Amino acid sequence: MRVKWAIGSRRISAIRAAYVLLVGVLSLASVFAFLPGIQAHSDQSQTQQKITDEMAVRKEYANRVGKSYNFAFGKGNISTPGNAAVEGNTFLEPDAFPTADYCGHCHKEAYHQWRQSLHSNSFRTPFYRTSVNILIRTKGIEFSRHCDSCHNPIAVLGGGLTQSSIVDRKFDQDGLTCTTCHSVQKLQSTLGNGSYVMGVPAVLVDEKGERIPGMVPDSEILTHLDRHSKAVMQTFYRTPEFCSACHKANLPNPLNDYKWIRAFTAYDEWQNSKFSQRNPLTFYQADFTSCQGCHMKRASNVLPEPGAKNGTFASHRWTAGNTAVPFYYGFDEQLAKTVEFLKTxxxxxxxxxxxxxxxxxxxxxxxxxxxxxxxxxxxxxxxxxxxxxxxxxxxxxxxxxxxxxxxxxxxxxxxxxxxxxxxxxxxxxxxxxxxxxxxxxxxxxxxxxxxxxxxxxxxxxxxxxxxxxxxxxxxxxxxxxxxxxxxxxxxxxxxxxxxxxxxxxxxxxxxxxxxxxxxxxxxxxxxxxxxxxxxxxxxxxxxxDWMRWNNLGIAYLDQLQYSDAIQAFSQVIRLRPDYADGYTNIGLTNIEWEKYASARGGLEKALELSPNNARALYYLALVERRAGHSDAEVEDLKKVLAQYPQSRDARRELGISYYQQRRSQEAMEQFEALQAIDPDDLTAHYNLALLYRRMGMKDKAKEQSALFVTKKIDPGAPTYSLDFLRKHPEISIESVxxxxxxxxxxxxxxxxxxxx
Incomplete structure (x- = not known):
């Protein structure tokens, strides 16, 4: 069977229609007890045929789109300046994505919440369109792939973001649908800018675990709920790393013709917060809370929802801080939920x-x-x-x-x-x-x-x-x-x-x-x-009062008022002499003030009160380094990493310690581990460039060197800031x-x- 794709991304869906009809007919045969073997064989055969036909349709679609697609950033680079990728590394026809309406037929609560959410409205809002349209008019539609890798993945992976596109953009009104998020098969580290790998959308797998492309009858899903779950859920969907694919962004050279600049990184900020339990250096501690734990809190569902467990459902509103979109569209329920979220x-x-x-x-x-x-x-x-x-x-x-x-x-x-x-x-x-x-x-x-x-x-x-x-x-x-x-x-x-x-x-x-x-x-x-x-x-x-003084000390420290910070932290230990972090904070302040010898006493007192305290050990390692006690420095950092293996700071400093001890292999291992946590770490790029070259790995050294050059701060950039501050004395005070x-x-x- 061969199906030809029609102009404007509307495809003749004879394959899918035929499959639905065949499955419907074959399901009737299940009532005949004398045909189970024939039925199973027929179902599997139809599944394999559907997969084969989908591949043929995709290949034909990709060939057609590819003929006129603007590969401005290199042949095969579908999403650059974004990072979105797709299995097979070729275009994916938009009709391959089942619509949210299709999913909402059963998942009524999820659909209701999604429709008013920011994900549902990620592309169409005038707030987003105003900026992205300026980019398109200024530089060309191909540059909008940077933004739309997160805001409109179907347009990017469907090949719609090119001059004279033949793609029907009807999907624009739905932004991120159920099957855009639930078709992601893996992540590309935590690069951001849409650093996911999309699979061919499927809502069911066959008995061998093979993904069945596109829509299937409700009866098939209801008969095989376990196979439906395997098709639409991945373990990493529940992790902050999944959110990092888009809630972390940079401005790369292909976009600005300048250099790599960090845009935002909510994920890295979470990772450095007390809620991640990955960072020993936080001022306070808390129970682990992921992005989903805050923005997808479980609540009782009102509408029918097969995805609910014990009467509660993980929110698909993703309430956060955006009051503008629900206000603009008149989504009163979403606006009320957002205001409640912010205020309470x-x-x-x-x-x-x-x-x-x-x-x-x-x-x-x-x-x-x-x-x-x-x-x-x-x-x-x-x-x-x-x-x-x-x-x-x-x-x-x-x-x-x-x-x-x-x-x-x-x-x-x-x-x-x-x-x-x-x-x-x-x-x-x-x-x-x-x-x-x-x-x-x-x-x-x-x-x-x-x-x-x-x-x-x-x-x-x-x-x-x-x-x-x-x-x-x-x-x-x-x-x-x-x-x-x-x-x-x-x-x-x-x-x-x-x-x-x-x-x-x-x-x-x-x-x-x-x-x-x-x-x-x-x-x-x-x-x-x-x-x-x-x-x-x-x-x-x-x-x-002890915490009030502590918070004042933290604020003084961030404002570089070291003497005042030490006085504030001294009040903390006066009120709470058993509080180890109070002494650590004094030690930290002295380190930032470059008074390393003065820092030792506070840190040792903290460790006396809280033996093996990772935060105190980390800062004590820096004191030992300055004192020339390299073995003690290494041992302290190893103790930190034993407790916090994902501490980017401890990995970085231990890598430096090994490098200074000429333990190149061990230094390289630490910097590579650091890049697994933060692929943008500048220190890792610099030191790996040196270490790889020392070990004869010239290609890898060249790659790391190039990353360091583009990600390091442009020494001339502050002059642009000074120009702005001179022109705006009314707000220049905010820079002090x-x-x-x-x-x-x-x-x-x-x-x-x-x-x-």
Whole structure:
């Protein structure tokens, strides 16, 4: 039997129709007890014929598409500048993917949730289309394979992203369907940019485990549920590495004609967080939680769902931070679930930690636990500590240039009149320029902010204030108490979030559009009496005082304020002398301050309290290296890796230790293990280039050397950042870690903290 493919990716599906008919007819024969052998043989024969026919159709389709496909990045490179791949390394006809409607016939709950999810709407939204269309108009449709390897895999692997494409793009409206995710057969390390390998879609395997392409009758699935499960589920679907295929991205040379630049890496951030249990260096510990454990939480299903277990189903909404898409489409249920997810997750802790009076170095801290006096006319600096407490990645993750997360800080007098307001929304919907925001500013070669998400023009980042998982940020505000003030002042700090920033919404819709949702993630208020302030009871959501000091120390450390960090950590061990990490934190601060000898005492005390503590051992190894005790250094790092075999930091440092000891083979093994964890590690590229060459492996050395050259920072890139900062003094202060927000602002017309 031979079927010819028709213009526009509509294929004559005689093969599949015939197969459905034959299976239906043959299934009737199963009632005849005297034909079981004939039936089994016939079923297997039909399966093999279907597989053979599918291969023929695919080959014919691939030949037709390949004749006009723009292989701009090399023959056979279907998805470059993306990393998507397909079994057989040739085009896969779009009709080979059963539709979501087909799956939703049985999986009603999954379909209902998916339809309003970001995965379902990964391609068609005006927010995504605005940026990708600029790329297509500017550089050509073939460059959009970089984006669509994740946003529209069927278009990429079907050969639709080429000039004069003959592919019917009807699948665009469904983005990532059930069978795009559930047809992935393996991953290409954790490279990102769509680093998966797609198989020919199948919802059933035969009795030998062979995948049966395309759709099959419901009766066949219901008869062989175990074979259906084998076709659509892989063990790695439940791992964070599966998510890393797309939730990690870079801007490669084929895209920007410049060099490799990291775009975002939610996966790496998770791996370095306390929730992965792979990193011994986190400030706090927690139970293991994967990406799926947070974004696919199990809940009772409302609609019929064969995939449910014990009355619960893993969410296929993938709720996270995107309020813009459900707001735009009127998906009220998805929007409500997203807002609930953001507001109730206990992700952040906002701590109005301290105040300091002008011309006085004394820190009044922690507020609530320390009595003090305030007088009218005094100038006060308030210190707000924002802790990224329970997010498994940074705040804000991924494309920080598009999302807005910021601190709103308000001071009011006893009548409710505003004395100071930072982080307000202006009448035109724009955020106060001087707000402290958890964002970045990518810039091009002209020192201009890369607007419209034109990522191929990015050459540098002027600053990046993203708050990493498990860490804290210290934000300082300075205001003057009016001389005529009486009674009490109320200070409030809240963290607000908007998806997307107003200027990008304006780029998409023009300035006349609805106000998109603003969600308050966390907040804290305190009363400052004019006159005497006594000790007050803590709020139930407040951290203990030892943790408040610890978070301040973490924030000081990240702002390079080493002396202040040590003072803060010293308060931690005063309050909790049994807390080993308090001593380790002092040792870490001294190491970053390059006071290695001073670091030893704290680290040894930590190990006295917590023998074999991996975190203390890691930092002690660095002290031993500086002291020239190379054997002790190696032994400490080996103990760390015995507990945390996936620690990228310990692998890197042990590789360096072996290299310095001229133990080349062992050094090479560590750097190769490091690349298995992080294929982009710059130190691994550099050292493997040297080691491979030393061992006569010239081709591998050349490969690693090239990767190092393209991934290392361009030494000229900071000049583009400096140009931008000079042009924008109103926000250049954000590039200084220890900056103070001083300027009083006019009252806000629209305050954050609401949902609209």
């Amino acid at each position: 997750g206990n992700y952040l802790n906002v701590d109005l930690f301290a105040i300091r009076k002008a011309n006085d170095d004394k820190l009044i801290a922690p507020l609530g636990s320390t009595p003090f006096n305030l007088e009218p006319g005094e100038t006060v600096q308030a210190m707000v500590v924002i802790q990224n407490k329970n997010i498994g990645h940074s705040l804000i993750p991924e494309v920080r240039d598009l999302y807005e997360g910021w601190v709103e800080f308000v001071v009011t007098d006893s009548t409710g009149k505003e004395i100071y307001h930072s982080g307000f929304i202006k009448p035109d919907g724009m955020l106060d320029e001087r707000a402290h925001s958890f964002t970045n500013r990518p810039v091009d070669t002209d020192g201009q902010f890369v607007d419209n998400h034109k990522v191929w023009t990015i050459h540098s980042v002027a600053y990046d204030n993203g708050l990493q998982a498990g860490r804290s940020s210290l934000v300082r505000y300075e205001f003057r108490i009016p001389a005529e003030a009486t009674g009490a002042l109320t200070i409030t700090a809240r963290v607000n979030y908007r998806h997307l920033r107003q200027s990008y919404l304006n780029n998409v819709f023009g300035k006349d559009h609805a106000a998109y949702p603003i969600v308050e993630l966390a907040s804290r208020s305190r009363i400052l009496n004019l006159g005497e302030n006594s000790v007050t009871a803590p709020d139930p959501h407040d951290n203990g 870690p220890w900056h103070i927000h001083k300027e009083a602002q006019p009252p806000a017309v629209i305050s954050g903290g609401g949902e609209n």
